[in-house]
Amino acid sequence: MRASMTVAPRRFDEERRAIPFLLPALAILCLVSLYPLIQGISRVFYAYRALSRQDIFVGFENFVLLFQDPIFGRAFSNSIVWVITSVGAMFLLSYGLATMLNSPYLRLRRVFRSLTLVPWALPGVVISLTWRYIFLANGPLNSFLESIGVAHTPTWLTSPDLALWTCIIANTWMGIPFVTIMLLAGLQSIDRQIIEAAAIDGASHLQTQLRVILPSIRKVVLIVLTLETIWTFNSFDIVFVLTKGGPGSASMTLPLYAYQNAFMYYQAGYGAAIGVIILAVLLVAVALYIREVLR
């Protein structure tokens, strides 16, 4: 409940007095969020011409080119796989871990909970570098596989079939701490008596999970899923460090392809067009996220 409801309404000067408090935040929002967004999106209508060495207006040409570009097609489908599998795996693994960390029979619960969070503090670049080392052809993972008798160990990072999946594994690992802590907080807020009541009524373990526990933590589940979808779709560090999108475009994702176009091939308009596609896809997730948070 809003506390101001308890006193006499004084709306007449509320707005005027709110402005100075909001001004610094509004200034920053306009300067580094609203204006750049508009400016960035407007770039899609321009293309750099090497001959005249300047950006010229080309209308929707960047989008026409985009839909004929096989690398864009590959990056798009990769990004969809990347998001669905990463976020799906993050959720399932984190849900399991959170359930175990919430168990009243677990000793040293607080210690385990703190330890779970550790990877979350590390820079994405550090995590990505470490995974790149783990997946090296002569690195720890393959040396482990050889030690248990695997004859032909794969070259994870440079194999067209595996490169994207190595990135997905690293990304999933990186997302687990945050998702686990959020889900755990949700689980802790459930009244144990409800679960016991379900058990007494003869609900199976699975039924209790699906019909009692998940609906009780619906809000936190939706927030975590939409946030992770947004972050993973926009994620740059892991693929940039692990594979640079290679081999070929086997592990190319949309943000990386946009970056390469804008900053390596000097096609800012083309990069921006890819950004607009990302934004369009994310609108659904954002709308869901905003609805849940403001609810």
Add this chain to the structure above:
Amino acid sequence: MRLHPAKQVLLHVAVVASIAALAFPIVLLLFNALKTEADIFASPMGAPTQVTWENFRHVLFGTSFAVSLRNSAVVAFSTVLLSVMVTAPAGYAVSRFKFRGRTIFSMWLLATQSFPGIIMVLGLFTVLQTYGLLNTLPGLIVMHTSFSMPFSIWLLKGYFDKIPVALEEAARIDGCTRLRSLIRIVLPLSVPGLLAVGTFSLLLSWNEFFFALVIMRDNAHYTLPVFLSRFLGSGGVVQWGPLSAAALLVSIPIFVLFLLGQRYLVSGLTGGAIK
């Protein structure tokens, strides 16, 4: 209810295995930092056969690590300070005042989290160029602050909502202004919230890579994540020993500060998501 002893053992084994899976890359990093280059690939998984400090010495004295460390520290601490200074009044306004566009403001704030980096960076390029902030630390500080704003304003609003308005009203009758009542009454009661905001902006700024990569153009301005990525170079042989030592040095300060602020950050993060 009691749990079968076998199940209880299984539970502990599963939890320890999960934690181990989350920790092992960090352990590998530690091992590599202390190994010689030959040792790293002779036993990719094992502990160092002989401990060497050469990697650390190389990073600290043979590279521009110190410069990047200074840049990262300046950017991260300025981001924390600026974030608190900007988001505390904004959170207060959203919590205490009714104003037109409050819902739009909140929605915009939340939506900014989804804006693709590429669009923002292309647009920001123009802004930073106009103000001469390209390849400078202040440009990055303002950007990082804007990234921390949605979460921070939201979190502080939640804290402020819980503080009774009556406390402030008593003070205001005695002639206290709104700003003073925010600083003297509300903020001291919201220290855990401020610590959560501080920890969050610190982590975000210290670890942020993409924008730092794009707007910083030379060694003198690289932050630590960009410094690390330069180790990989373009193809060629990667020196994993020094790289691991550098990665560890980048992680240790943020790790220590994170441990200190973890409690506040977790309760701040989860507070809003649970009804």
